[in-house]
Amino acid sequence: MKERLGVYICHCGGNISDYVDVEKVRAAIEHEKGVVLAKTTMFACSDTNQTDMVQDIHEHNLDGVIVASCSPKLHLTTFRNVTERGDLNKYTYVHANIREQASWAHSDDKLGATEKAIRLVKAAIAKSRYADPLFPNQFEAEKNIAVIGGGIAGMKAALSLAEKKSNVILIEKENRLGGHTAEWGSLFMTDEKGFELTARIENDLRKYNNVTILTGAEVIDTKGSIGNFELKIRRRPQNDGDPMEIVELHVGSIVVATGYDHYLPKQGEYGFGTSETIITLPEFKQQVDKATGKSLEFKGKKINNIAYIYCVGSRQNEGENTYCSRFCCTSAIHTAIEVKKKFKGMQNIHLTRGIRTYGKQELLYAESLQMGDLYLQFDENNLPEIRSEGKKTVVTVKDILSARKEMEMEVDLVVLVTGMVPRPDQSIGTMLKLPKGRDRFFNEIHMKLRPVETVIDGVTIAGTCQGPKNISESVNSALSAATKSFSYISKGTLETEPIIAEIDQDACSWCDKCSNACPFDAIDQIEMGGRTVASVNPMVCKGCGMCAPVCPVDAINLIGYTSEEMMSMIDALA
Amino acid sequence: MSDSFKKNAKILVFSTEKISDPAIDMAGLLKLHYPPTVYTITVPCSSGIKPSWIIHAYEKGFDGVFIAADGTDCIFGESCTEKTGNIVAITHEKMKEKEIDPARLRMAALCSVCSEAFVKQMRSFNDYLIKTIHSNNN
Amino acid sequence: MEERKIIKYDALVIGAGIAGGEAAINLANTGYKVLLVEKDHSLGGKMILLSKVFPTLDCAACITTPKVSEIARHKNITVFTESEVTHIAKKSDNDFVAQISKKPRYVRVEGCTACQLCEKACPVSVRDEYQFGLIGRKAAFIPFSIANPKAAVIDIENCTLCGACEKACPTHCIDFTMETEYYELHAKTVILATGFNLFDPLEIPRFGYGQYKNVITSMQMEREIAPTRPYNTILRPGDGKVPDRIAYVLCTGSRDNTVGNPICSQICCMYSMKQAQLLMGALPMADITIYYINIRSFGKGFEEFYQQAKGMGVNFVKGKIGKITEKENGNLILRYEDIAEGVVKEAEHDMVVLSVGVKSNPSAGKIFDGNSLKLDPLQFIAQKDLLGSPAKTSIDGVFVAGTASGPMDIPDSILSAGSASSEAISYLTRYQSV
Numbered sequence A: 001m002k003e004r005l006g007v008y009i010c011h012c013g014g015n016i017s018d019y020v021d022v023e024k025v026r027a028a029i030e031h032e033k034g035v036v037l038a039k040t041t042m043f044a045c046s047d048t049n050q051t052d053m054v055q056d057i058h059e060h061n062l063d064g065v066i067v068a069s070c071s072p073k074l075h076l077t078t079f080r081n082v083t084e085r086g087d088l089n090k091y092t093y094v095h096a097n098i099r100e101q102a103s104w105a106h107s108d109d110k111l112g113a114t115e116k117a118i119r120l121v122k123a124a125i126a127k128s129r130y131a132d133p134l135f136p137n138q139f140e141a142e143k144n145i146a147v148i149g150g151g152i153a154g155m156k157a158a159l160s161l162a163e164k165k166s167n168v169i170l171i172e173k174e175n176r177l178g179g180h181t182a183e184w185g186s187l188f189m190t191d192e193k194g195f196e197l198t199a200r201i202e203n204d205l206r207k208y209n210n211v212t213i214l215t216g217a218e219v220i221d222t223k224g225s226i227g228n229f230e231l232k233i234r235r236r237p238q239n240d241g242d243p244m245e246i247v248e249l250h251v252g253s254i255v256v257a258t259g260y261d262h263y264l265p266k267q268g269e270y271g272f273g274t275s276e277t278i279i280t281l282p283e284f285k286q287q288v289d290k291a292t293g294k295s296l297e298f299k300g301k302k303i304n305n306i307a308y309i310y311c312v313g314s315r316q317n318e319g320e321n322t323y324c325s326r327f328c329c330t331s332a333i334h335t336a337i338e339v340k341k342k343f344k345g346m347q348n349i350h351l352t353r354g355i356r357t358y359g360k361q362e363l364l365y366a367e368s369l370q371m372g373d374l375y376l377q378f379d380e381n382n383l384p385e386i387r388s389e390g391k392k393t394v395v396t397v398k399d400i401l402s403a404r405k406e407m408e409m410e411v412d413l414v415v416l417v418t419g420m421v422p423r424p425d426q427s428i429g430t431m432l433k434l435p436k437g438r439d440r441f442f443n444e445i446h447m448k449l450r451p452v453e454t455v456i457d458g459v460t461i462a463g464t465c466q467g468p469k470n471i472s473e474s475v476n477s478a479l480s481a482a483t484k485s486f487s488y489i490s491k492g493t494l495e496t497e498p499i500i501a502e503i504d505q506d507a508c509s510w511c512d513k514c515s516n517a518c519p520f521d522a523i524d525q526i527e528m529g530g531r532t533v534a535s536v537n538p539m540v541c542k543g544c545g546m547c548a549p550v551c552p553v554d555a556i557n558l559i560g561y562t563s564e565e566m567m568s569m570i571d572a573l574a
Numbered sequence B: 001m002s003d004s005f006k007k008n009a010k011i012l013v014f015s016t017e018k019i020s021d022p023a024i025d026m027a028g029l030l031k032l033h034y035p036p037t038v039y040t041i042t043v044p045c046s047s048g049i050k051p052s053w054i055i056h057a058y059e060k061g062f063d064g065v066f067i068a069a070d071g072t073d074c075i076f077g078e079s080c081t082e083k084t085g086n087i088v089a090i091t092h093e094k095m096k097e098k099e100i101d102p103a104r105l106r107m108a109a110l111c112s113v114c115s116e117a118f119v120k121q122m123r124s125f126n127d128y129l130i131k132t133i134h135s136n137n138n
Numbered sequence C: 001m002e003e004r005k006i007i008k009y010d011a012l013v014i015g016a017g018i019a020g021g022e023a024a025i026n027l028a029n030t031g032y033k034v035l036l037v038e039k040d041h042s043l044g045g046k047m048i049l050l051s052k053v054f055p056t057l058d059c060a061a062c063i064t065t066p067k068v069s070e071i072a073r074h075k076n077i078t079v080f081t082e083s084e085v086t087h088i089a090k091k092s093d094n095d096f097v098a099q100i101s102k103k104p105r106y107v108r109v110e111g112c113t114a115c116q117l118c119e120k121a122c123p124v125s126v127r128d129e130y131q132f133g134l135i136g137r138k139a140a141f142i143p144f145s146i147a148n149p150k151a152a153v154i155d156i157e158n159c160t161l162c163g164a165c166e167k168a169c170p171t172h173c174i175d176f177t178m179e180t181e182y183y184e185l186h187a188k189t190v191i192l193a194t195g196f197n198l199f200d201p202l203e204i205p206r207f208g209y210g211q212y213k214n215v216i217t218s219m220q221m222e223r224e225i226a227p228t229r230p231y232n233t234i235l236r237p238g239d240g241k242v243p244d245r246i247a248y249v250l251c252t253g254s255r256d257n258t259v260g261n262p263i264c265s266q267i268c269c270m271y272s273m274k275q276a277q278l279l280m281g282a283l284p285m286a287d288i289t290i291y292y293i294n295i296r297s298f299g300k301g302f303e304e305f306y307q308q309a310k311g312m313g314v315n316f317v318k319g320k321i322g323k324i325t326e327k328e329n330g331n332l333i334l335r336y337e338d339i340a341e342g343v344v345k346e347a348e349h350d351m352v353v354l355s356v357g358v359k360s361n362p363s364a365g366k367i368f369d370g371n372s373l374k375l376d377p378l379q380f381i382a383q384k385d386l387l388g389s390p391a392k393t394s395i396d397g398v399f400v401a402g403t404a405s406g407p408m409d410i411p412d413s414i415l416s417a418g419s420a421s422s423e424a425i426s427y428l429t430r431y432q433s434v
Helices: A022-029 A047-059 A072-085 A099-103 A110-130 A152-163 A179-183 A194-205 A281-290 A328-342 A359-370 A427-432 A471-489 A513-517 A563-573 B003-007 B020-029 B051-059 B079-097 B115-137 C018-029 C060-073 C117-121 C164-168 C218-224 C268-282 C302-312 C362-366 C410-432
Strands: A005-010 A035-041 A064-069 A093-097 A137-140 A144-148 A167-171 A211-214 A217-225 A228-235 A245-251 A253-256 A260-262 A278-280 A296-298 A301-303 A305-312 A347-352 A374-377 A385-389 A392-399 A405-411 A413-418 A420-422 A459-461 A493-496 A501-503 A523-528 A531-536 A556-558 B011-016 B038-043 B064-069 B105-109 C004-008 C011-014 C034-037 C077-080 C083-092 C095-102 C125-127 C136-138 C181-187 C189-192 C196-198 C215-217 C245-252 C287-292 C315-326 C332-338 C343-349 C351-356 C358-360 C398-400
Touching: A005 A022, A005 A047, A005 A110, A022 A035, A022 A110, A035 A047, A047 A072, A064 A072, A064 A110, A072 A093, A072 B020, A072 C060, A093 A099, A093 A110, A099 A110, A099 B020, A110 A563, A110 B038, A144 A152, A144 A245, A144 A471, A152 A167, A152 A179, A152 A194, A152 A211, A152 A253, A152 A471, A152 C410, A167 A217, A179 A194, A217 A427, A228 A253, A253 A427, A253 A471, A278 A281, A281 A296, A281 A328, A281 A413, A305 A328, A305 A405, A328 A347, A328 A359, A328 A413, A347 A392, A374 A392, A392 A413, A459 A471, A471 C018, A471 C410, A501 A531, A513 A523, A563 B038, A563 B051, B011 B020, B011 B115, B020 B038, B020 B064, B020 B115, B051 B064, B051 B079, B064 B079, B064 B115, B079 B105, B105 B115, C011 C018, C011 C083, C011 C181, C018 C034, C018 C060, C018 C077, C018 C189, C018 C410, C034 C083, C060 C077, C095 C189, C117 C136, C117 C164, C189 C410, C215 C218, C218 C268, C218 C351, C245 C268, C245 C332, C245 C343, C268 C287, C268 C302, C268 C351, C332 C351, C398 C410
Parallel strands: A005 A035, A005 A064, A064 A093, A144 A167, A144 A253, A167 A211, A253 A459, A278 A413, A305 A347, A305 A413, A347 A374, B011 B038, B011 B064, B064 B105, C004 C181, C011 C034, C011 C189, C034 C077, C189 C398, C215 C351, C245 C287, C245 C351, C287 C315
Antiparallel strands: A137 A493, A217 A228, A228 A245, A260 A420, A296 A301, A385 A392, A392 A405, A501 A556, A523 A531, C083 C095, C095 C181, C125 C136, C196 C358, C315 C332, C332 C343
16 A cells, blocks of 8 residues: 655646646645645656656655646656656556546536546545556567468568578478469569569578478467467378378467468359350469460460459459459459460450559559550449350450440450458467458458557468468568567567456356456466466466456456455545 | 536546547547546456446446447457446346446447547436436435 | 767668658567658658548547657667758668758757647748648647657748747747757668658649649548548638538549559548548538549458448549539539540539549659669669569668558558568678678
8 A cells, every 4th residue: 555645736838727726636635645745747748847756756755656637648658657767666657637538628617627637636546555566477488480371471471580590480281382372473563483483482491490391281289378389280291101290389479371262263153164265363374374385275275365354252242252352453464464475366355343453553554455455344233244155155244334335255265363262271260369350361450550460469460361462462461470470579588568367366266257258368277275266377368357347256356457446446536 | 516516417437548538538639528527437448347346336426337338449359349238237237236227327339539429428428317316306 | 061970770760650660660679779760840751640541440640649659769769850861871781871960940859848838929820731731830830739759840941030939938948059960870771761752733733723722632631530630620721611512533643644653552542432431420411422443442441441432322433534623602613524424524513632642752762872772663762572572672781661662551551661670680680690
């Protein structure tokens, strides 16, 4: 219990004192129990006042400090730091918001604002009496990092970690690295071949002896939390006849880069599966890449006219993929340009839902228009229809660019421009408890400012497992994820916030209600003196407090928000 | 005591650090007025509020308690909405036992910029409480 | 020759917008000392001035200010505002020598409490660049309410040296004797996060910007709907009337060879739809029409956001605007080709928002010797290995973050900054052992 409290009431240059009578507030609280110093100040946050506060803490031997000023969002950290400069634990500092929630909110009622401010300061004093020094939980962190998925994103993440002298374990389910990128030929924007790009990255990767590459390997179990994850990996035998190998790894953080799948059209979707002249974009790209002659042949037939149907499996009106797959417009256009450059007598007809060659990719669209490619546009309610008439393939579409006139064209090949879908096997996500979005891709913690971090501390997501991306975007995401994963554990020790749940284990008789309420799996049952009780893992607890109200014997309190503190604040406000 | 203190209901608001408290701050910044008898206590997450605190507030003389819940914006996950709902349900039961009008506890999800919604909630809750307090007095 | 103070840091980051800030934080959290140089008075770049962000509709200020204060408070980051890097020479692999000039603010930031008394005292009113000219400000002013550092600045160009602010200042932190300071910085790596410029619609006279008062840019609309907005309501600048038929002209200055910008700006479709949704919330009776060529809602949650805008009743017209003319009452006539119907039409609106695009900021090119820093044909910083290492530039050890290399939205800028800082950390690691 604190006995020597110092209270500062800020004028905020009139922002507070024009509406709240700060002298009256001071007078009302100066005789509160434990208060030994009560001052008003023009600007509590100013350097001069901060210096005075440090001096006061020492001179008056204060054991707790309260500032009544603006919102804690602005200056809580400022004053916690001042408290620390006065050699007090920063968690003994308590803030009262008498600007946003008193003087400004009630600028129409000065007396009311002043009375409210008095009660707010009294409540802060009440809380302050209980505000014990708290210390962050420190623990040793494993310095190894696991990267799950060996496509372009996983390889780049692993490479960048290797460059930073981390021990990296790259885990790939297939027997080779490179993922989908290694299946592509010429790539848009640079014309480099996909397999050449992945080969040069793999080559760089294999130069580092701090990288362990496990191909044919799958994570089958995970345990632990940031700093100390345990992964169990099942690896296919390297030699025939050998048994399955089980590898156990201890890592400090994890980069998940499990990638995407190509959308596979349903039987009959745009005639898919009914005719061999209806193929998907990835299949078509491979054909174009393989062809060596002056003309393009497919299944023994010469190809001249190609129809590309866009948004297959993306932007679905009916169906679960409502999202845009982002890379396919540019990829299709780039392939069509390549077709015209490589072979003679080709005509490309694009049936689109509005071309999305964003950014500099627009230049490819312009190039394709210049080369004479034909663009028609349909809307989601009038999809193009494809029928086979003997050996002919006929496409009909209502073109919204020519007043919805129905067009009919005979083509040699139909290319379905398919998008990206999340991997059907997301067991790694389930094991690590990664949340998924409505689009079923893994979800980041904040879409705008924290695009690679997840709600699970120590686990980042890279590349297309988070959502559709092109290669350059996947690499940026991979390097960002690698940097975050690296900075989590590069110091070798980790600190977590001390504001966590606390269980009175004498009162607890384990009923599992708290552990069910915890969204982070931070509560386990342990044996203690022959009884089973609940125990909070301080490394995992995030201090939400969800476990506290569900305890049938009221044995759980959130540090900093205990029932004692809350009730004494309510008493002061009442 | 100021007039506003006599004529307004006394309301305790539980806000959340990251979501609803910023909205309440912004109501102040925008000088959107609400009764000064509305007091806010901030917690990390609305699903960490104990029913006993709410009952304590009524016993100490608060006319109403308002939970400015995180809703689906909660940084601790989507289960928050359901859990906060459960807390309200349990508290309502306890209020009935103690013959406290359950309508004296209100909850609404408030986003981090829902200042206007907050002020509207406070005004309507205040109006309701004044009416019921007066009718009780009569 | 002025005296130059010699300073040393591990990394120099140029530009303290959201990309530069993110890159600086990543480096600093890994333990490196960073000098973050910003030419403006505040951290936060363009993002801190936005209303809300798509597709989450988070308040931009609410999510930017914590990030910005983290940057400002970080023990490994030193921030220079109102400063410019004038030259960088690469002496050896991990020795970049940068010349920096730090202009005077005429206010000692440590002493200023942002009480605004100097603003009240100052008799000079000029155009407020942070509100994009919608209102005025004083010559002694706080850039904007959530600026960081939140401290006054004296706009010396417009100041009459009357001394009123100095007298009004309660903490005596205004100091007219401050002078430009010159620094010579030694850093081991450099990140360029110099951002982009907005397209200036004066380049398209047929849209009437600058001539018709009710034709504004999307950035001006952004300010009208921001929480720290200038009018506290939405109105058209011509006569202060609350608009009820608002038009958006997409691709203003983008995908347009006539203004030398053939590429797509990537963000305008989305921010226009965002503004439309916010406007429908604020002005429920208003009709909002978006004139577009293609809607490019390609990112995570973007297509769903587009469908939401359609569902709310935003009117989408596939049409290219030919000319805008003004009626006597200030309303505007848009002449456009309706692509769906193949005919030229006219429509009347009472306010027009030009969705201006992203142009390069070529200033970084001039900092380095000769042409050692390569730019692309549109004057963005060229990416040496776009697919394999997107942050690498033509100079080893110099990396690019954010829109300095091309148009991108906020998450992509953050990812690009993460990428640049990752390369920089690898580069620093490589030369640490040597």
